[in-house]
Structures are given as structure tokens and as C-alpha cells.
Amino acid sequence: xxxxxxxxxxxxxxxxxxxxxxAGAFFLLLLGAIGFGTIWMSPETIANVLLGGGxxxxxxxxxxxxxxxxxxxxxxxxxxAFSGYLLQRITRNELAxxxxxxxxxxxxxxxxxxxxxxxxxxxxxxVPVSWQPLAAAIGxxxxxxxxxxxxxxxxxxxxxxLLFGIAIAAxxxxxxxxxxxxxxxYQATQAARWLAGxxxxxxxxxxxxxxxxxxxxVLIAGWLARDLPPADLDDVSSRSVGLNLHVYRIAVFFIxxxxxxxxxxxxxxxxxxxxxxxxxxxxxxxxARLAGIVTSMMLGAMMxxxxxxxxxxxxxxxxxxxxxxTAIVGAPYFLFLLMRKxxxxx
Amino acid sequence: MNxxxxxxxxxxxxxxALSVPRPISLSRxxxxxxxxxxxxxxxxxxxxxxxxxxxxxxxxxxFTALFAHDGSETSVVIAGLRLPRALIAxxxxxxxxxxxxxxQTLSRNRIASPDTLGLNAGASLAVVVAGIxxxxxxxxxxxxxxxxxxxxxxxxxxxxxAGAGGLSPLKxxxxxxxxASLSHAFVEVLLTSNEAMLQQLxxxxxGAFVDRPIGLFYTALPVVLVGGIVAVxxxxxxxxxxxxxxxAQGLGVPLGLVRALAFVAVAIxxxxxxxxxxxxxxxxxxxxxxxxRLVGLRHIHQLPAAAxxxxxxxxxxxxxxxxxxxxxxxxxxxxTAVVGAITLVVLLRRRAA
Numbered sequence: 001x002x003x004x005x006x007x008x009x010x011x012x013x014x015x016x017x018x019x020x021x022x023a024g025a026f027f028l029l030l031l032g033a034i035g036f037g038t039i040w041m042s043p044e045t046i047a048n049v050l051l052g053g054g055x056x057x058x059x060x061x062x063x064x065x066x067x068x069x070x071x072x073x074x075x076x077x078x079x080x081a082f083s084g085y086l087l088q089r090i091t092r093n094e095l096a097x098x099x100x101x102x103x104x105x106x107x108x109x110x111x112x113x114x115x116x117x118x119x120x121x122x123x124x125x126x127v128p129v130s131w132q133p134l135a136a137a138i139g140x141x142x143x144x145x146x147x148x149x150x151x152x153x154x155x156x157x158x159x160x161x162l163l164f165g166i167a168i169a170a171x172x173x174x175x176x177x178x179x180x181x182x183x184x185x186y187q188a189t190q191a192a193r194w195l196a197g198x199x200x201x202x203x204x205x206x207x208x209x210x211x212x213x214x215x216x217x218v219l220i221a222g223w224l225a226r227d228l229p230p231a232d233l234d235d236v237s238s239r240s241v242g243l244n245l246h247v248y249r250i251a252v253f254f255i256x257x258x259x260x261x262x263x264x265x266x267x268x269x270x271x272x273x274x275x276x277x278x279x280x281x282x283x284x285x286x287x288a289r290l291a292g293i294v295t296s297m298m299l300g301a302m303m304x305x306x307x308x309x310x311x312x313x314x315x316x317x318x319x320x321x322x323x324x325x326t327a328i329v330g331a332p333y334f335l336f337l338l339m340r341k342x343x344x345x346x
Numbered sequence: 347m348n349x350x351x352x353x354x355x356x357x358x359x360x361x362x363a364l365s366v367p368r369p370i371s372l373s374r375x376x377x378x379x380x381x382x383x384x385x386x387x388x389x390x391x392x393x394x395x396x397x398x399x400x401x402x403x404x405x406x407x408x409f410t411a412l413f414a415h416d417g418s419e420t421s422v423v424i425a426g427l428r429l430p431r432a433l434i435a436x437x438x439x440x441x442x443x444x445x446x447x448x449x450q451t452l453s454r455n456r457i458a459s460p461d462t463l464g465l466n467a468g469a470s471l472a473v474v475v476a477g478i479x480x481x482x483x484x485x486x487x488x489x490x491x492x493x494x495x496x497x498x499x500x501x502x503x504x505x506x507x508a509g510a511g512g513l514s515p516l517k518x519x520x521x522x523x524x525x526a527s528l529s530h531a532f533v534e535v536l537l538t539s540n541e542a543m544l545q546q547l548x549x550x551x552x553g554a555f556v557d558r559p560i561g562l563f564y565t566a567l568p569v570v571l572v573g574g575i576v577a578v579x580x581x582x583x584x585x586x587x588x589x590x591x592x593x594a595q596g597l598g599v600p601l602g603l604v605r606a607l608a609f610v611a612v613a614i615x616x617x618x619x620x621x622x623x624x625x626x627x628x629x630x631x632x633x634x635x636x637x638x639r640l641v642g643l644r645h646i647h648q649l650p651a652a653a654x655x656x657x658x659x660x661x662x663x664x665x666x667x668x669x670x671x672x673x674x675x676x677x678x679x680x681x682t683a684v685v686g687a688i689t690l691v692v693l694l695r696r697r698a699a
Contacts, residue, residue, distance in 0.1 A: 327531035
């Protein structure tokens with residue numbers, strides 16, 4: 001655990017300091033994310049518009065085109081990162097993430113099935129496309145439930161859960177690919193876009209639904225997080241200080257799954273955020289709980305906002321999904337973590 | 347951790363299988379019976395592949411089409427559409443079956459397969475890169491790219507997993523899965539920024555035996571044969587490798603050389619399969635388990651049994667795919683993915699118990 005070793009030297013530093021630094025970077029990134037695009041919007045213009053002024057065209061671009069994307073990216077990035085934080089703490093394994101539990105791939109399968117079942121001959125959807133997030137959430141929750149049912153009484157063992165998660169994820173992924181490929185063309189494009197993670201088409205009303213679902217979940221998650229055992233406490237010692245790890249673990253797994261499910265339901269299968277953000281947060285602020293959660297969420301939000309910004313600026317006019325950027329950055333980071341770890345981690 | 351314990355128990359089994367040449371098991375049919383039975387099954391399933399489908403042809407018609415081609419429409423359909431499938435499906439299944447055995451032995455991991463280790467994804471990425479970046483058009487060129495992709499991925503995945511401190515089953519699968527999502531992301535970027543190529547390359551990305559030119563079979567056949575021969579040639583060393591490194595070294599096995607050759611074989615076999623049919627899901631996962639059940643752990647038997655069983659399995663899956671949602675044809679990958687899923691869950695549960 002070289003991370004914790006290097007951290008011990010800096011532990012005397014108040015975790016509030018790096019948290020505030022991250023918050024500052026977050027703010028600058030937001031200005032950039034709203035500012036950049038086909039037309040540059042200066043920070044003054046943005047402030048002006050947000051305070052209710054500005055020209056009509058500026059208001060349209062900022063409030064209706066750019067803000068929804070940015071806000072959706074913030075909310076979902078933060079939710080996924082929180083989910084990852086919970087999973088990594090409860091499994092005491094920094095390789096755990098919502099993706100590994102099958103949540104993301106389950107959601108993908110849900111969306112693809114939804115598109116396949118409700119499309120008619122003419123390739124059009126027979127139900128409003130706004131039901132798509134529901135399909136994603138159902139897919140994600142079915143995937144988590146399956147992981148738990150299948151692992152049965154081994155559900156409290158981390159490794160078992162991860163293995164079943166990987167298995168479910170692999171199967172869901174295989175089926176998803178197949179359904180995309182046999183589906184009609186329009187449907188395939190629509191699904192492929194969503195699958196790779198795309199924040200570009202989101203509207204304020206969807207953000208409202210997302211918040212309505214997320215706020216209670218985040219509150220429950222926060223309440224559960226108060227009882228997270230210290231990272232270095234093993235099963236026996238946890239029991240001796242009165243924690244019922246079995247029930248508690250399952251509750252945390254479900255809440256973490258729900259957090260990711262809601263987020264990916266709206267912004268698509270964004271990979272690796274839930275893995276990297278909590279890990280980087282620990283490098284920055286050490287093991288302090290509140291600072292860890294807040295920093296994780298800010299970093300997750302930043303990553304998704306940044307990925308979306310890269311997509312908008314670098315690949316315009318084609319909309320390469322933001323999820324591909326997070327995967328291209330995240331996968332090597334994950335591999336690096338794997339290589340660096342000693343055998344104790346898996 | 348549970349896993350390590352399980353593996354040790356497994357390796358004890360292997361060790362005893364090595365010292366006692368013929369594991370005693372009354373219910374198990376003799377190996378000759380197994381081989382003959384599988385060969386018969388293969389012949390039958392290939393025949394089924396020729397006759398059954400959207401239209402059912404009589405044996406007579408099939409015979410005419412194959413050996414006394416009369417230019418009739420029936421003959422054209424049988425020789426031009428059914429025959430390539432009936433040849434490509436078993437060859438792909440055999441290649442993936444043997445590749446699966448090798449991968450599971452190399453990683454000492456019963457849930458490893460060309461899919462879970464990311465080899466399929468790597469091969470797909472290589473095909474897309476060759477098509478878009480280097481403008482490769484020919485089937486042979488793309489097939490080469492697939493093999494190369496599988497090979498490079500195998501080396502990278504095993505290299506990273508080994509660098510990560512031992513080839514623990516979870517770790518190697520994690521590396522493979524991660525590598526697969528990385529490859530998928532790159533494929534996604536390349537295809538969204540170049541939609542014209544999408545249609546052309548779907549062929550390689552989907553995994554199916556429909557509409558494949560028979561030329562692919564002739565290109566891949568010698569490749570699969572070479573891969574199979576290399577694998578069988580390594581079988582004694584692989585038996586030892588199956589236990590653990592110390593045992594293998596004690597028996598005088600040159601570990602590095604054997605691993606390297608086995609990698610080449612895996613890459614050749616997976617690449618050949620993907621060049622014919624694209625990534626057909628989980629064949630390489632399911633087949634080795636069946637082979638071990640039928641003939642035991644020794645590779646000299648495991649590999650041929652896996653080849654035969656894989657051939658039968660892929661052919662039957664291909665036939666089944668024609669009837670699952672009749673009259674429309676389901677993709678064979680959906681059939682193998684469902685079977686693979688059930689197998690995977692059963693394996694995990696059994697190991698957990």
C-alpha cells in the first residue's frame with residue numbers, strides 16, 4: 001500500500017486543504033465547460049446570464065444547450081463516484097467499482113432490450129423515449145439482484161461478489177452486442193450512442209427526474225456511510241466492535257448499485273469513473289471520511305464534465321460518446337493499479 | 347482466500363492424475379468411445395446443418411448438390427449457403443475449444459476463456475484498426491490482423507497480470523475484462539468517426555456463421571491445424587504446468603518456452619476462429635469443461651476432445667439459432683452466450699460450495 005505510506009507523511013495536513021483545492025479546480029473547470037463550444041462565452045457573460053441578464057442568444061446557448069449537459073455530467077459523475085467510494089470501502093479493495101458489479105452492463109442490456117421490444121416495423125419507438133431511463137434502471141437493478149441471488153449465502157464475501165459481478169457483466173455485454181447487431185439500423189445507432197455514455201441530449205426535465213431519484217438515495221447512502229468500518233478493520237474486529245457486517249454489507253452494495261443505476265440510466269454507460277475518482281480522492285485527502293466522500297464526488301463530476309468537454313471540442317461535429325473517453329483514460333489507470341498492487345488485493 | 351484454497355485442491359488432483367495414469371472412474375466411458383461418439387455426433391450435426399433450416403432439404407438433394415451439382419436452385423443454395431456454414435461452424439468451434447483449453451491451463455483458471463481474457467475484443471480492435479487506419483480490404487489481411495490482435499492482447503493481458511504479482515484467477519480476469527472495455531472504447535471511437543466502415547466491419551464484430559464465403563474456411567483450415575498440432579505437441583508440458591510452476595520446473599519443463607509457444611497457439615487458434623466467424627461468445631469457456639468431464643485432465647486427450655466437442659457444439663448452436671425465433675434466424679452468438687452464461691454461473695456456484 002504505497003499510497004497510504006506516502007500519505008502518512010502528509011496526514012498532519014488538514015484534509016480540508018486539498019478538498020478546497022479540488023473545489024477551486026472544479027469551479028474553473030465548470031467555467032471552461034460552459035464557456036467552450038462553437039461560440040466562446042466569457043466568465044462575465046456566464047455570470048451575467050446566471051444572474052438573469054444577458055442577450056437572448058446567450059441565454060439560449062448557456063441555459064438550454066450547455067448547462068443541462070454540464071449539470072447532468074456533474075450529478076451523474078458525483079453519484080457514480082460516491083457509489084465507487086462506498087464499494088471500495090466496504091470491500092476494502094480499491095479494485096471494486098460499480099462496473100465490476102455488473103451494474104453498468106445490466107443497464108445497457110435494459111436499454112437495448114427496451115429499444116428492441118418497443119420498436120415497430122418502421123423502426124420508430126412505440127412508447128416515449130423518456131421511458132428509456134426506467135429500462136436502464138430496471139436492467140441495472142436486475143443485474144445487482146442476480147449477482148446477489150446467485151452468490152447466495154456467499155454474498156458477504158467480497159471476492160465471490162466480484163466474480164459473480166464479472167460473470168453477469170460479461171453475459172450482459174455479450175447479449176447487448178448481439179441485440180445491437182441484429183436490431184434495425186436506427187435502433188443500433190441509438191443504442192450504441194447510449195451505451196458508450198452520452199450526455200449530449202439531456203434536458204432540464206430529465207435532470208429534475210434524476211435529482212428526484214438521486215437525492216433520497218444519496219441521503220440514505222450518506223447515512224450508511226457514517227457506519228463504514230475503518231479501512232483496515234477486518235471481519236473479526238468489526239464484529240467485535242458490534243457491526244453486523246453481513247446485513248450492512250448487503251445494504252451498502254444495494255445502495256451503491258442504485259446510485260450508479262440512476263446515473264447511468266440518464267447519461268449512459270460511463271465506465272471507470274466509480275473506480276478512479278475514489279482512488280484519486282484517497283491519494284489527495286487520505287482516509288478522512290467526509291473529505292473522502294466530498295472529494296470523490298467532486299472528482300467524479302469533474303471527470304465526466306471534462307470528458308464531455310473533450311468530446312464536444314475535439315471531436316465536433318461528430319458526437320463521440322463521453323463514456324469512450326472515460327474508458328480510454330480509466331482502463332489504463334485501472335491496469336496500473338492492478339500492476340502496482342501486491343497479492344493481497346485479489 | 348477461498349480461491350487459492352480451491353486451486354491448491356485442484357492442483358492436488360492434477361498431481362494425482364499425473365502419477366496414476368488412468369484415473370479410476372467407473373461411470374466414465376472409455377476414451378475410444380468418447381472419440382467415436384463425438385465424431386459420429388459431429389457428422390450428424392454437420393448433416394443437420396446442411397439439411398435443416400428455413401427450408402428443409404432431403405438427404406437426396408444435399409447429396410446431389412454436393413457430389414452431382416446440377417445447377418438447380420436447390421443445389422446452389424445448399425452448396426453456396428449451407429455448405430460454408432456446415433464447414434466454418436465446426437472449424438471455429440474446434441479452434442475456440444482448443445484455445446479455451448490452453449487459456450484455462452495457462453492461467454490455471456477455470457473461468458478464463460478467449461472472451462473473459464479480452465482476446466476477442468483485442469482481435470476485433472485489430473480488425474477495425476486495420477480496416478480504417480491502414481485501409482486493409484482483403485479477407486486474408488483482416489484475418490491476419492485478427493490473429494495479430496489476439497496475440498498481442500494475450501501477451502499484454504498475461505504480462506500485466508503477471509506483473510501484478512502472480513496470476514491469481516480474479517486478477518487475470520479483471521485485467522482481461524478491463525482490456526476488453528478499453529478495446530471496445532477504441533472500436534467505438536473509430537467507428538463513430540467513420541460510419542462508412544461500420545457496415546463493412548459489422549461482419550467481423552458480430553460473431554455468426556451466416557453469409558461467410560467458403561474461401562475463409564480454406565484460409566483458416568491450415569492455420570487451425572498448425573495451432574492444434576503445436577498445442578498437442580505441448581501437451582505433456584501443459585500437464586505439468588497445470589499443477590503449479592514449482593512442480594512443472596521439477597519435472598524439467600522449460601516454463602518460459604512452453605508458455606510462449608502456448609501463447610502463439612492460442613493466438614493462432616483464436617485469430618483463425620475470429621477471422622472466420624467473428625467473436626462467437628463463450629465457446630472457449632464452455633467447451634474445455636465438457637472435454638475435461640469426458641476424458642480427464644491430460645492434455646493429449648483434453649485437446650482433441652475439446653476440438654471435437656467444440657465442433658459439435660458450434661454446429662448444433664448454429665442449427666439451433668435457425669429455429670429459436672423461426673422463421674427469422676437468431677444470431678448464433680446469442681445461443682452460445684446464453685449457454686455460456688448458465689455454464690459460468692454453475693461453475694462459479696460449484697466452486698463456491
